[in-house]
Amino acid sequence: MTPEDILSHPPRKLTQAQREAYFRDGYLLLERIIPMETVELLRRTTAEMVDRSRKVTRSDAVWDLENGHSAVRPRLRRLSAPCDHHPVYWDYVRDMLGDIAADLLGPDVKFHHSKLNFKSAEGGTEVKWHQDIQFWPHTNYSLLTIGTYIHDCGMENGALGVIPGSHDGPLFDQYNDKGQWTGCLQEADLAKVPLDRAVYLCGPAGSLTIHHCRTIHGSAVNDSPADRPLLLATLASADAMAYTGNPIKSRWEHFPVRGGKARWAHHDPRPCLLPPDWSGGYSSIFALQQEESGGEAPIRAYAG
Template identity: 55%
Template sequence: MTPEDILSHPPKSLTQAQREAYFEHGFLSVERCVDDTWLGRLREATDRLVERSRSVTASDAVFDLEPGHSSAEPRLRRVSSICDEDPVYWSFLTESPIVGVLQDVLGPDVKFYQSKLNFKWPKGGAEVKWHQDVPFFPHTNDAVLTLGIYLEDVGAEQGPLMVVPRSHREEIFDHYAEDGTWTGDIQSADMGRVRIGEAAELGGPAGSITIHNYRAVHGSRPNLSDRGRPLLLFVVSAADAMPYTANALKSRYEQTVIAGSPARHAHHTGGTYLIPPDWSGGYTSIFALQQREGTNKAPSAQAGGEPAGMS
């Protein structure tokens, strides 16, 4: 759906000013949006995942481990496909008032794409370099976003999400290195065109949410504080936005309609994008990709620098 289509529907949870701010800047932050009851359930589910990770000794399709992770002292970077790992997360996404928030910025018909839980463990939780989401999972239109929920209070020292305003209206950057390796971040030669000095820092008290369009440039600093920063992340889209490529984070819920009805037509916006690597085998996390843990080469069509067309 287009922003105009979405805004033609009356708001359910957000104010009209908040909706317009999202479309203008490419992101939105709402403090204390999740009530204490849901927040408690989400924290309990997260504690269960951390407890499970104690028996994990190497990163796998679910748990991405920080260096130094151990049974005695778990240190996680990510848990992937959390909706498949604990039913509380799926219940939250489909049964809580957050559904109305999603409809306010995606339209009445909303579907699920992927979920994850990114940690920044105290004293060294990894940074996330500047990047966009669209190069990872391009869709037929731009009504695609990531919803984040802070499970704990998050201040500047914990490495909150940062987003460059209006970058969702600007260029889509190459996330491949010159040798054709996928790095998952904007290349250093292009960073001069990114308005990092204007980036907004989206911290907030526990229960706050962040929403950013999948074209928006975003990242976060390392967590050098004494407090952790668990951040739930759900990628959702308008029902008429269709993915072009395989989903790296497999889920039995992928493409499930969580509000409204399935789309009868796909909505296409024009554009030419680089195709990401073949994610059909999955990957552990953006942390592993950006830290160059393993390699992901560009498809052969990109080897000579030619982009693949999508329109």
């Protein structure tokens, strides 16, 4: 849907000013919008998932491990598709985030994927400046990602940074000069980005970050003594149709969290970069950006 179409529907959870700010700036920070009893439930669930990771010895399609991970001291970068691995995450996304997403995507909203980025204490990996939609291009750009701060998040533990207004700017090539997918902006393109205008979305537990799928964003290393788990859910307007396979597959993909399915696809005339063919497997944005051995999926172009 277009922003004008979306804003023509009455708001459910957000104010009209918040909705307009999202379309103007490409992001929102909603402080303390999630009740603390829900935050505590997410914390307990996340602790349970961390305990499960103690038996994992190498990264796989579910767990992405930080260097130094062990059963005694789990160090994690990501749990892929947490909504598939524990019902608490799915119930939370479906029940508590649906109305907020509908205010920014229109009345018909579908689920795309979820991930839980941990950013471990004292060195948890940075996420370099990048845009999301090139990982999973669609027929239009009415997609967003909602992040839930399970604990307080500040500059010291790698708060999400965004470039205001960049969703209305160009999409950048996230391949390097060797034709390898890196999942981040190259140095020459970063020189064109006003990084001095970056806004860092610090907030207490129970806060939400929301960013548009074209918004340039990233986060620094976690230098604090505490882990910083961030639950992320990507949602789409029902009329946004994927051109390529989902790198983080989920049994809930395309599930209508609000409204119903679309009868017509909406096509934005602006082109979108295509990623590698993820059907051969996907590691994680961390492995790709850090150019780790085995981190890059095979480069196979999509047909059609």
